[in-house]
Amino acid sequence: QKEVEQDPGPLSVPEGAIVSLNCTYSNSAFQYFMWYRQYSRKGPELLMYTYSSGNKEDGRFTAQVDKSSKYISLFIRDSQPSDSATYLCAMSALEGAQKLVFGQGTRLTINP
């Protein structure tokens, strides 16, 4: 079993919809939780970063962490065609925090 599980999709939604992406994990030592966006043939870019539990909002993006359930989510409001990309969750423990463990990535398409 992988440490981080993420549904690879693909996920296709109409423009303007609310998108929900999520990951589950098994390692209770994970304390840092990140969401990266990766366009085709590009490197991942950081969207959201959260330490421990709670919610964080940045514009149209909201990240949620539920450590009791070992479950994290990313919500995208008012989705745009430019949001079409692969979304990767990533996590790290307090010790060895520089070593990110990624999910498989969810491929998202926003249809105009």
Next chain:
Amino acid sequence: GAGVSQTPSNKVTEKGKYVELRCDPISGHTALYWYRQSLGQGPEFLIYFQGTGAADDSGLPNDRFFAVRPEGSVSTLKIQRTERGDSAVYLCASSVGGIGYEQYFGPGTRLTVT
């Protein structure tokens, strides 16, 4: 400013050959990371440098892989006796350093072993 750069962008090599992949981090970033991303998968950690030294090389799959960062800036990932299973995108990232700092990724080197 300039981001992380990686060269070459694409590399095709024959099974058994030796390859070197180069990473040029963001100026002033003391931490540098290598990841490997296979098709349809998320990046997989290989090695982390803090300055010139490898602080964590637990992700290197075997002794055919090694990496150096002799002057604490540019890094080279070296793969000996390449195998077809080594085909992947090799990503480099850098950060200011320390816990929780954002890792900035380069575009990657796409390695194909024929």
